[in-house]
Amino acid sequence: MESLKPVMQGVAVQLVISRTYSLSMRMSLRYETTDPYVVRATFFTDTDEPVEWVLGRDLLADGLRGSAGCGDVRVWSAVGRGDQAMYIVLGSPAGTALLEVPVEDVKSFLENTEAVVPRGAESGHIDWDLELANLFARG
DSSP states (O other), X not given: OOOOOOEEEEEEEEEEOSSSOEEEEEEEEEXXXXXXXXXXXXXXXXSSOXXXXXXXXXXXXXXXXXXXXXXXXXXXXXXGGTOOEEEEEEEETTEEEEEEEEHHHHHHHHHHHHHHSOTTOGGGGSOHHHHHHHHHXXX
């Protein structure tokens, strides 16, 4: 299987604490053709170790157009209300985080991923023999 260079982009995001207070942090988005359905989002703050979340690429794309997701990850765009942000809610047993992300950064990142692997063509980039071997090895 061919493995192309990963698509990566750094994004400045806001961790929304309350209506009047937010904390600036960095998010790194990474897309690899060897795992074509997902985007890895790594969050960096000054005090903690980086935290990585695995998000569906389609979920992020759907969140640009409206509300998407349920459960632990929800995404929606506020652009229609004059805002230039999209929001990502990440929930875990430790708590819930609301992130405000510049919509243009996510849009350009997704366009770069789709230039490498168009939406709908992901399955052609999976090494199915390797996936089956991994499944049987765990069996």
